[in-house]
Amino acid sequence: MKSPLDNDLNKVYESFNQNHNHLREKLMASLPHSPKHHKQAGRISHLLAFTGETIMRNKITKLAAAAVIIIAVILGINYIGGSPDGTSVAWANITRRLNDVDHVHFYEVENHENSFPSIREGWYAHGQLRSRSCGGYGSYGGYQSFDNGKTYKIFDRHNNVTAIGKSDLSKHKTFFEAITEGILSLDFSQFNNKTPEFVSSDFLIYDFEPPTRESGWIEKISVTVGRNSLMPIQIKTYFKIEKWYCVSHLLLFDYEEPEKPLEFFEPPTETKPPHGVGRVILGGDPVEIEVNNSPGIKKAIVRLHEKFDGPAKDLLIPYRERYEITGGPIYFMEMTFIIDEGYRSITAKRCPLWPNQGVKAALGGDNWPDGKHRNVRYTPVLKATDKDNEFILELSCWLRTKYQF
Numbered sequence: 001m002k003s004p005l006d007n008d009l010n011k012v013y014e015s016f017n018q019n020h021n022h023l024r025e026k027l028m029a030s031l032p033h034s035p036k037h038h039k040q041a042g043r044i045s046h047l048l049a050f051t052g053e054t055i056m057r058n059k060i061t062k063l064a065a066a067a068v069i070i071i072a073v074i075l076g077i078n079y080i081g082g083s084p085d086g087t088s089v090a091w092a093n094i095t096r097r098l099n100d101v102d103h104v105h106f107y108e109v110e111n112h113e114n115s116f117p118s119i120r121e122g123w124y125a126h127g128q129l130r131s132r133s134c135g136g137y138g139s140y141g142g143y144q145s146f147d148n149g150k151t152y153k154i155f156d157r158h159n160n161v162t163a164i165g166k167s168d169l170s171k172h173k174t175f176f177e178a179i180t181e182g183i184l185s186l187d188f189s190q191f192n193n194k195t196p197e198f199v200s201s202d203f204l205i206y207d208f209e210p211p212t213r214e215s216g217w218i219e220k221i222s223v224t225v226g227r228n229s230l231m232p233i234q235i236k237t238y239f240k241i242e243k244w245y246c247v248s249h250l251l252l253f254d255y256e257e258p259e260k261p262l263e264f265f266e267p268p269t270e271t272k273p274p275h276g277v278g279r280v281i282l283g284g285d286p287v288e289i290e291v292n293n294s295p296g297i298k299k300a301i302v303r304l305h306e307k308f309d310g311p312a313k314d315l316l317i318p319y320r321e322r323y324e325i326t327g328g329p330i331y332f333m334e335m336t337f338i339i340d341e342g343y344r345s346i347t348a349k350r351c352p353l354w355p356n357q358g359v360k361a362a363l364g365g366d367n368w369p370d371g372k373h374r375n376v377r378y379t380p381v382l383k384a385t386d387k388d389n390e391f392i393l394e395l396s397c398w399l400r401t402k403y404q405f
Helices: 004-018 020-029 035-056 059-079 091-095 175-179 317-326
Strands: 103-112 118-125 128-133 144-147 151-155 161-166 203-208 218-226 232-239 246-254 276-281 287-290 297-308 330-339 348-353 361-365 374-384 390-401
Touching: 103 175, 128 175, 161 317, 276 297, 287 390, 297 374, 297 390, 330 361, 330 374, 330 390, 348 361, 348 374
Parallel strands: none
Antiparallel strands: 103 118, 103 246, 118 128, 128 144, 144 151, 151 161, 203 218, 218 232, 232 246, 276 287, 276 390, 287 297, 297 330, 330 348, 361 374, 374 390
């Protein structure tokens, strides 16, 4: 006759055997999509099954059987970086997962205090990053960026190059480090032992003080990760409103979208027609350029007044990196816009121009004669002619108001 203990143990093993596949699925789901980690989960699952079958054949070991299974399950969970209730998952377990992500889709949202948010959508794969601005006040709607791991380039909605710089990906070990400027760093040992501030059945939330260099304008950083996957779901940065122009910055990560093909990360090669074209002479008089097919803008007034081909250290810091990459010469111009109402913008006194490349620039704000807010986003492209010091200036421009997308 079987004892009550035997009956209870049999029920335990029946339950274990019935749920073995479910347990294995849980182990697999708690790991990133990586063959290495899936192999580890498979080994744990096989060990549990083998242990259960072996100890059931030997009555002497039955008394310890339930404890063995429980310990094995706990070891399996701890082996993949978790804990039974999630409260003791150290931040180091999160950062160890980041190297295994080879592609991800994401959204970046900036929430402004008195206007619409600005949104950016991005994709990472093949060691490259592509993103596009989706609009919102303060953003350059329609702009795209391409980072190939060596340099990044930004293009306006007419596919003109507007900025060139050193790759953000090249400065960091993982995509997550690059997009958070080192906050999700593998080497950020200061927070390695930090555990979640909040635990639910689905996710864990970690709160961080900002790095010292950003403490003057960042209130705190909150990272939400999946409880099973231990992968970041969202990263939210709270700003000190009196120190910065937006209330919060939010990154959302989507791991379900299929990996984009390599050609998706190739920058555009053909540009769209500009809104205006004019002929300018270095050191000559101001030139008026009529603007067409750009609502709200009537004309631009341009004067090309300086050529620079000296050392990078003699340039303003924002221009140095691009100058070091693309070389010289570069030219400087004055730019003024006149809108349909007849109002004249302030004048940009020293706008840099690289031959056959554009530059991302803006004029306006709240300082118009009628006090209304207007911002002209523009891309000038300087092209050489067959005459020395005479150039063709192609101009693309867009008028934006405070509440436009």
